[in-house]
Amino acid sequence: MTVLHSAPKFASNEGVIEAVSETISVWLIEAIEAHGEVIFRVERDAVDKVLRILRDDHAYQQLMEIAGVDYPSRPERFEVVYMLQSLTKNHRVMVKCSASEDTPVPTVTTLWPNAGWLEREVFDMYGVTFAGNPDLRRILTDYGFEGHPFRKDFPMTGYTELRYSEEEKRVVYEPVVLAQEMRSFDFLSPWEGADYVLPGDEKSRGAPAVAEPKTTEKPADTGAGKKADEAAAKPVGGAAPAQKDSGKGAPGAPDPTSKEGGR
């Protein structure tokens, strides 16, 4: 595919997959090159080993980012993605592994000191734990926060809200109360595979199949019965009487001041 876009151009991906795959083949699940990115999917337990090899033998000196992603339909629902950068080769690769809530990922704080906060963030947002991280506290959410907000099943509105209570003279936490239901607009075209039922279309899906499909060959099959008598359609009597003016004026506003005066 010819590159048309003007996104950052780093060194060519040619030969990178082969060279790296050779050294990490034991733990490698798959190596992908798509959209100009090189991605290595590796076994979770060996992430630290793989990253060490990439850092020491392949000159990916910098760990720029660790991202968590949630795919709720997968057996191991989370993905942890490491973005590495080589200053000497001017190249970037991604390494990813899957994880679930109760399968800790080995920490890479032993390789890069800045992995500490990055792992804390993934833990805070997704609940993925990192074995060996010495300081796995929450980082972005509030003190005392419960839950992991970036999971797909965590509602965007959250569960609690806080306000300053004038009575108690302090900030109080309360369950979220929405004046109207949270609206999530879905503009996907219904003709292109939107997986919801359009209003009025409920019966179209899941309706039981009939043995004999109904056909309307003759007018009698329509179930409309005989044509009504034409005479019945004729109007009877004159038109409806016009609204008569009773002659009374509409009640006006009271006089500005009465003699008796107000209270």
Added chain:
Amino acid sequence: MSMNLQESPTTEGEVITNYTINFGPQHPAAHGVLRMVMELDGEVIERIDPHVGLLHRGTEKLIEHKTYLQALPYFDRLDYCSPLAMEHSYVLAIEKLLNLEVPLRAQYLRVLFAELTRICNHMLNMGAHILDVGAFTPNLWIMDLREDCLNFFERASGARMHSAWFRPGGVHQDVPEKLLVDIGDWLDNRFFQLFEDAMSLVMDNRIFKQRNVDIAVVSREDAIAWGFSGPMIRAAGLPWDLRKSQPYDVYDRMEFDIPVGTNSDCYDRFMVRVKEVYESAKIIRQCLRDMPGGPIASTDTKVVPPKRGEMKQSMEALIHHFKLYTEGFHVPAGEVYVATESPKGEFGVYLVSDGTNKPYRCKIRPTAFSHLQAMDFMSKGHMLPDATAILGAIDVVFGECDR
């Protein structure tokens, strides 16, 4: 209060207790809502535990609920000191997934305004840094220049700060010819006089140097290991600039130098920024000189909405307009990590698309996160007031750090 008792050499055997203070979250030198729990031995910093996240708004989650175009303005609100630089990574990430060609004029316009944003950002950061270490005047002077930049943004996009002007496929609207003339005129006749004046007050100033030279020295190895980028890594002597090494848009056509530091202290970081302003001005001048005419957004009607006039005339354009502003465009499934050189360092966007009109995941790589994390090891052994100089030299903005 820490219970750690120790003998101090300065108090002749008298026992001094280490104590813990809160720096922030409401502190003018914290550059936003940063809370640092500091353990001090007298006035010497023993340990710093920065608490971030006080400005966490869940931007990444919000983006997952918006179409690609609707998510764009969130990027302005990340680093609100350099909004267009934030948009740059995002639109490039979308374009990389779409493999969308951007017309040359749009690329020039983006580079021009990205550099103007860099100047705008450095004006604020340098002013704040100088203010943090005790000089008042330069901040007022260069804030005026920042105001000029904001006026240029307003003339291009209609908004001073939250421009939402870079769009997938190009920019939103073309700029008036007079604006380009005025930017050139501003650089030639106004900017450098004022800027050099302001910098002459601090660059060789004894007090400014005493507060910054040899503060928070970071070795090259540490700078690499801690994931530094931008002026922080360049001050450590590494000529690493994504505009040069991984050029995007028309940066590969630009001639500019990468200023590097020698000593890797706060003073070097400051001076790298000063020099970067000159390089940015160079790039702006080249953009103004070489900018071709032509369309300012891709002609792919399935991504870029039609022009207003066209929309009123053509049925086809009307349908495209309606579809793009309701459903939005679909992005092919896949994932990319796109990082650009924002004024503060590497600003990256990891974009996962599932083929629909909304991003499945949009992870933002803030520059400040790695830098702030190194605050503990950079400040160790320095005095309490040095913490503000170190923070100023990091150039941290919490809209971006906390997202």
